[in-house]
Amino acid sequence: MNGTANAKGAPNTKTRRLLIRGALLVVYVLIMVLMIYSGRRHTILIDNKDAADGSYSAINGMEVSIDKQESSEYYPGDRDKAMVQGQKHTIKVNIFDDNKTIEKSFTVPLWSDVMIISVPKVVAGIEPWIAPFTMAEQIQEAQESAPPAGETTFQSLGSMIPEGMEEAQQSP
Amino acid sequence: MSARKKLSTFFSRYAVVIIFVIITLIAIPPSGLSIKYILQEIITRLGRNSFLVLALLLPIYAGMGLNFGMTLGAMAGQVGLIFAVNYGISNWQGLVFALLVGLPISVLLGYVCGLVMNRAKGREMVTGYILAFFINGIYQFFVMYMLGSVIPMGNKSIVLSRGYGIRNTLNLESVRQSLDNIVMLRVGGFSIPLVTFIVIALLCVFVVWFKKTKLGQDMRAVGQDMAVAEAAGIPVEKTRIVAIIISTVLACAGQIIFLQNMGNLATYNAHDQTGFFAVAAILVGGASVTHASIANVFLGVTLLHAMFVVSPLAGQKLFGSAMIGEYFRQFIGYGVIAISLVLYAWRTRKAAAEARLSLRGAQNGPGKGNGKPAVGNGGQA
Numbered sequence: 001m002n003g004t005a006n007a008k009g010a011p012n013t014k015t016r017r018l019l020i021r022g023a024l025l026v027v028y029v030l031i032m033v034l035m036i037y038s039g040r041r042h043t044i045l046i047d048n049k050d051a052a053d054g055s056y057s058a059i060n061g062m063e064v065s066i067d068k069q070e071s072s073e074y075y076p077g078d079r080d081k082a083m084v085q086g087q088k089h090t091i092k093v094n095i096f097d098d099n100k101t102i103e104k105s106f107t108v109p110l111w112s113d114v115m116i117i118s119v120p121k122v123v124a125g126i127e128p129w130i131a132p133f134t135m136a137e138q139i140q141e142a143q144e145s146a147p148p149a150g151e152t153t154f155q156s157l158g159s160m161i162p163e164g165m166e167e168a169q170q171s172p
Numbered sequence: 173m174s175a176r177k178k179l180s181t182f183f184s185r186y187a188v189v190i191i192f193v194i195i196t197l198i199a200i201p202p203s204g205l206s207i208k209y210i211l212q213e214i215i216t217r218l219g220r221n222s223f224l225v226l227a228l229l230l231p232i233y234a235g236m237g238l239n240f241g242m243t244l245g246a247m248a249g250q251v252g253l254i255f256a257v258n259y260g261i262s263n264w265q266g267l268v269f270a271l272l273v274g275l276p277i278s279v280l281l282g283y284v285c286g287l288v289m290n291r292a293k294g295r296e297m298v299t300g301y302i303l304a305f306f307i308n309g310i311y312q313f314f315v316m317y318m319l320g321s322v323i324p325m326g327n328k329s330i331v332l333s334r335g336y337g338i339r340n341t342l343n344l345e346s347v348r349q350s351l352d353n354i355v356m357l358r359v360g361g362f363s364i365p366l367v368t369f370i371v372i373a374l375l376c377v378f379v380v381w382f383k384k385t386k387l388g389q390d391m392r393a394v395g396q397d398m399a400v401a402e403a404a405g406i407p408v409e410k411t412r413i414v415a416i417i418i419s420t421v422l423a424c425a426g427q428i429i430f431l432q433n434m435g436n437l438a439t440y441n442a443h444d445q446t447g448f449f450a451v452a453a454i455l456v457g458g459a460s461v462t463h464a465s466i467a468n469v470f471l472g473v474t475l476l477h478a479m480f481v482v483s484p485l486a487g488q489k490l491f492g493s494a495m496i497g498e499y500f501r502q503f504i505g506y507g508v509i510a511i512s513l514v515l516y517a518w519r520t521r522k523a524a525a526e527a528r529l530s531l532r533g534a535q536n537g538p539g540k541g542n543g544k545p546a547v548g549n550g551g552q553a
Contacts, residue, residue, distance in 0.1 A: 028272065031268070031272060032269060032272050032273075035261060035265040035266075035268050035269040035272070036259060036261060036269065038265050039261040039262055039263055039264075039265025039266055039268075039269065040259065040260050040261055040262075041260045041261070041262040041346055042260075085262055085263060085265075111326075113260065113327075
């Protein structure tokens, strides 16, 4: 009788043990995924520049904060960065001229390291105002926007020495 | 036992602790450091190191001596942190992720370590030390060649300029003091990393609880006498392997806690001294190769790190060079391990001699046994 019970019980125990171990493994992986989702850090570039095609222009003066971080002031041509953790965030823009406050939510894709937010686009309501930022694309854009004026020379690319330094170095 | 003998036993048992207390007390005035500064440093270092030192307890209970093989766990923790930084996981989530990555690696390494130690019974300490060197070679190969070539690394800032291998120093800015800063208690001008201490306290509770379990009792039985434990039906080898696996896993977590407090990772040699300083700390606390307690851990970390805080400045003031203090640290660390091992050997030999003597006395004493009186001086030698 006992032997029959054992013979019947053994596979049950084995299956149950296998199921528990499998479930634990799934929980383990799920915790890992949860940590990646909630802990992944992203860099957000906050940009206040004119559009190359003139469709929008930089804001004269504003205060921008992301989530509950300390706000920073931005003037035309400024670009700064903020570090955020997780995917869902809010941006709060306070424009100095008309004291208007705009608050918008955005989601950062999980595997994007750097995103750029164009605040003038946010204010003008132009979509998409948030985009992934890659250095290669920026270089390509800069090259495309440069005027195709004949042969490129080192002079046309500009000097490597900062403007103020040129005079000082030229002087004897 | 006479008072003199009691005093002698006390001094021989706590010689290292007494030496350390005296040296530290002597070194404090010339260092010029305030007591408040020293206390704050000790609090910080208790949070940083205690977990690692606690990892040594279970192998001592199992009679495997001081587990120099804990370095293997430290390497697993470092691999976990490298992946956390690579995937850009910050804050305490980064630490949990690093632990989850390091956990299976440390279990595997602990299992291998346990298997090897079962084949080197009685010489576990030196075996663990050499095994750490061997696994270090594999770690170097993995981090220097595999990461970035076989295993893709998305974060190019941590990869060497040649395209594979991890940089010498890794900035752990994303996880820096993320456990300590969850709740930083400020009491009387002191900053106390509350969550870190809660984690350490939980480990202490675990150790106390574990000693009372069947497995814990088995470990103590194995630690006292392997042959008797085997005869009693305890799976000696399996129990020893479990002790080493738990120790390695705890070392993995301990190294993560240590590095998050430091804020950077010396990729290729951060683990080198992990076992050495943990062993030195527990010995300074009054533990021996066969006996250790939670109190030894905290006393040891406090004394060793008080010495580490004051010795460079005391060295500078007394000898005109801070390097003297730095050398002193190394000298003290190795010296403590040497003294403890020598004292342990001396005590064991003394205990054996006393046992022999008392046995002879019992055999030769008047009115004992049924045999003829012994010829000679009656065992009074």
